[in-house]
Amino acid sequence: MADGLSIESILNQSLDLIAVINRDFTFAFVNDSYCRQAGLERSQILGRPVSELQGSDPASARMNTVFHRAFAGDMVEYLDDYRVGAVAKYMHVSYSPYHHDDESEVTRIVVSARDVSRLSEMESRLTRYEFLDPTTGLFNRRSFNVILEKEIYRAHRSAIPAIHAILLVSLQNFAELHQTFGPEMADVLLENTGLRIRQTVRESDYVFRYEGNDLTVLLTNIARTEDAAVVAKKIHEEISVPYSHQGIDTKVEAIIGIAAYPEDGETSSSLISHANSAVIDARNRGLAYCMYNREVFEHAIARITLRSELQRAFEHRQFILNYQPFVDVHGMPHGAEALIRWNHPTRGLLMPGVFIGLAEETRLISSIDRWALFEVCRQLSEWSDLPDLFVSINISAKDLLDEYLVEVVALALKKAGNVHPGRLKLELTERISMDDPDVSIRTMEALIELGVDVWIDDFGTGQSSLSYLKHLPADVLKIDKVFIDEIADNDEDREYLESITRAIRSRGKRIVIEGVSNGDQLAQLQNIDCEYLQGYYFSRPVGPQELYRLVTAGERLPMERPT
Incomplete structure (x- = not known):
């Protein structure tokens, strides 16, 4: 160096x-600090084997392994x-590989050791504050992460397979106990x-206060999962034994x-996540x-993912409407039911059963329903050359109880331009109509006054009676498919369906029968008094262009009879 300093002197x-x-x-080299620690002159160390200064204890054996790793790069x-x-x-x-003059082979190792014993002593004094929970005296979440990682590392390096298990103990009623007895008693x-x-587990196991009212147990080296x-x-059983406080038994x-290593995960994060999934499942x-x-967990993860994607789906206009025709007993189409689908960018076309429940949870259902309503009205306007074609659309319980529903329907019809209100049919299930009968009746009457027909869907699956349904202003009852599934082979089912349709007729209602899946069912339904039929036998739900083609073709459905 220019100032006379050498690397060795530094x-x-x-x-x-x-x-x-x-x-x-x-x-090959040692500095002065190394010589002082060894108690030897530099000349007494250079050229000597490392083992002569380190002996043959277990630590030196490990150090030889470290040397080989360092010489490997x-x-x-x-x-x-x-x-x-x-x-x-x-x-x-630290052991650092040294390459001489850009040679690819490691020629030497630079070893550097720093005394941290004082730091270790301070860490030991802090352990009780940093790694223990002050309320319970148990290890805390930080110690859980450290100890679990250590046990996983040991198990990974062990020649003998080791099974560990995480038990996440979720205390369910502590908020109630806190409120009843106060924070100190809780x-x-x-x-x-x-x-x-x-006291229930072994000395080799660990108990932690993980967070809040959750405790965790780490079972080490168990024989079987x-x-x-x-x-x-x-x-x-031990936790459930009641405590007695002020003469009151408190439970x-x-x-x-439970999640097991390595079967259910090989990292601390996956194990605790899977144990939490097991709590939810339980x-x-x-x-x-x-x-x-695993299946339950993967289903939950998929549901969470889908829930987050649902908002983007609405924003990116990934929802579409398909239409399933209504036909008369001769197979001629007169209308269709609008059915929503999610055109998912990676999973393809998703049926409403996959996402409608999530939409209700995330409060997107009203926005989706309104979009569908406006889209149906727009489509009816586009089909202005088919003035007798009608479309029905399902409305949710939330929509039915919405005080602005009638105004929204009126706005959708107005925005569409030239759509007669009678071409729009609103379907609500029998159960929904019975949730709050007074509100349901007022809303139905207002919709009918607007000129929109109201249908009761899935009739027969709820608990209402025909005598009560007589008072509902709904004009049409859709008989659920469960009543026709066996009519081709069961005389009792056929007679029962006939009695239902007679009773509905006697109360002045019109009838739609859904779920027709084969020609044998259709043959039996030829003698049933009803306005329309619907089912896969005639047509699956199709896009708007295909529905237009089916209606304008002037042919009976299905156009190609199944063999």
Whole structure:
């Protein structure tokens, strides 16, 4: 260097222990700090094998393995006791491969060791504050992550297969206990629950307060995955023993989800996620504890993903309407039912059963229903050359109870331009119409006054009676497919259907029968008094262009009779 300093003189100023090791594991260089730690002169160290200073203890055997990794080109670091001469200290040690003059082969290793023993002592003093939960005295979530990662690492390196299990103990009624007895008593119950769990498991197992009212148990080295369920049962029984407080028996309620390593996951994040999935599965099934089920978890993840995609679907106009024809008993089409589909960018065409429930959860159902209503009215306007063609559309319970529904329908018809209100039919299920009969009747009457027909869908699947339905202003009842599934082979079913249709007629209602799937059913329905039939036998739901073609062709459906 220009100022006379050499690399060696700079390294000798460092408090770190620095050594350069040859490929034959002999010392090529050591700095002054290394010499002081070893208690030897530099001349007494250079050229000597490393093993002469480090001995033949287990640590030196591991160090030889580290040397081989470093000479293979790996950068290796660890925190552990590092011995030079007679003294061992807790140190941060790094092994850096050294290439001479751009050679591809590693010619030497640079070893650097820094004394962190004082830092280790301070960390030990902080452990009780940093890694323990102050309320329960259990390990906390941070310690859970550290210990679980350590156990997974040990299991991964072990020559003997090891099975571990995570039990997520979700305490269900702590909010109620907190409100009833106050925060101090709730904390005592939480602490005692942790103690009960601790006394139930082995010394080699761990108990943590994970977060909030959730505790976790790490079972280490169990013989079989099924053993985790046995432990979960014992824990649940122990937790469920009532506490007595102020003469009142108080019971802690818990649900336990179980995920096993490596069967259910090989990372801490996947294991805790799968244990949480098992808790949800157990809650839905009314169980005290439950093993992780991959199918249930994947279904839940798919549902969450679909839910997030649903908002984008509405924004990006991925919904479309298909139309399933209504025909008379001769097969001539007169109208159609509008059925929504989601044209998903990766999963293709999704049926409403996949996403309507999610739309209701996310409160998008009203927006989707309104879009469908306006789209149907627009389509009817486009079919102005078919003035007798009608289209029905389903409305949800939320829509029926919406005080602005009639105004929205009027606006949709007005915006479409030249659509007669009678061409629009609104279908609501029998159950929905019975949820709030008074509101339902007022809304139906207002829609009929507007000129729009109201139909009752899925008739016969609810609990209402024909005598009550007589008072509903709905003009048409759609008989559910369950009443025609067996009519071709069962005389009783056929007679029962005939009695239903006679009773509906006697109350002044018109009839649509849905779910016709074959010619034998149609043959039996020829003698049934009804206005329209609908089903896959005549046509599956089709796009608007195809429906227009079917109607204008002037032919009976199906055009090609199934063989």
